[in-house]
Amino acid sequence: MIRASDSQFDGGLLRQAFGCFPSGVTAFCGMVDGAPEGMAASSFTSVSMDPALVSVCVANTSSTWPRLAGASRLGLSVLAGEHGAVARSLASKNGRRFDTVDWVATDSGAVFVHGATLWLECSIYEVVEAGDHAIVLLKIEALDMYPDVPPMVFHRSSFHELASSA
Numbered sequence: 001m002i003r004a005s006d007s008q009f010d011g012g013l014l015r016q017a018f019g020c021f022p023s024g025v026t027a028f029c030g031m032v033d034g035a036p037e038g039m040a041a042s043s044f045t046s047v048s049m050d051p052a053l054v055s056v057c058v059a060n061t062s063s064t065w066p067r068l069a070g071a072s073r074l075g076l077s078v079l080a081g082e083h084g085a086v087a088r089s090l091a092s093k094n095g096r097r098f099d100t101v102d103w104v105a106t107d108s109g110a111v112f113v114h115g116a117t118l119w120l121e122c123s124i125y126e127v128v129e130a131g132d133h134a135i136v137l138l139k140i141e142a143l144d145m146y147p148d149v150p151p152m153v154f155h156r157s158s159f160h161e162l163a164s165s166a
């Protein structure tokens with residue numbers, strides 16, 4: 001057990017605490033100046049039914065987000081269990097994130113990853129400042145769902161595949 005009551009939490013401790021909550025991982029991507037741009041994002045959450053909204057939180061330090069923010073359409077791909085290498089590549093700092101990723105762009109400029117369990121084509125609805133991140137609210141314009149594809153699970157900094165409890 002680890003306990004901390006000082007509200008000035010150490011960043012590493014807070015990251016460890018947040019990592020106790022399992023999440024999926026999305027690829028948040030669009031075409032910018034004729035090339036795919038994007039990042040891995042585990043902060044994806046469904047938000048509203050009417051209008052149909054989801055959100056992703058992006059770090060204020062991100063150099064990718066300001067470039068994505070100018071795109072008229074953005075793709076969110078909910079990654080599959082087998083997409084560990086894709087998630088790592090889309091989080092890399094070397095600038096060649098898409099070289100080994102099997103991606104496709106729509107005519108409107110959203111970029112998706114093949115083999116994902118869900119594709120959401122989105123427009124930016126609102127951006128809300130939130131500490132050292134921004135909450136990007138996204139309106140779903142179209143979706144393609146592959147419900148039989150098992151999703152990736154991100155827990156305590158590791159990628160997992162979903163296992164049934166039976």
Ligand SMILES: Cc1cc2nc3c(=O)[nH]c(=O)nc-3n(C[C@H](O)[C@H](O)[C@H](O)COP(=O)(O)O)c2cc1C
Nearest residue numbers: 039040041042043057058059061062063064090091
């Ligand atoms: C599994 C995983 C989840 C991530 N989730 C987020 C996220 O929700 N928000 C975010 O801003 N960055 C997230 N990142 C970091 C970005 O993918 C990427 O590394 C970062 O944007 C790189 O900085 P840059 O935008 O300046 O290139 C995540 C990275 C990994 C590996």
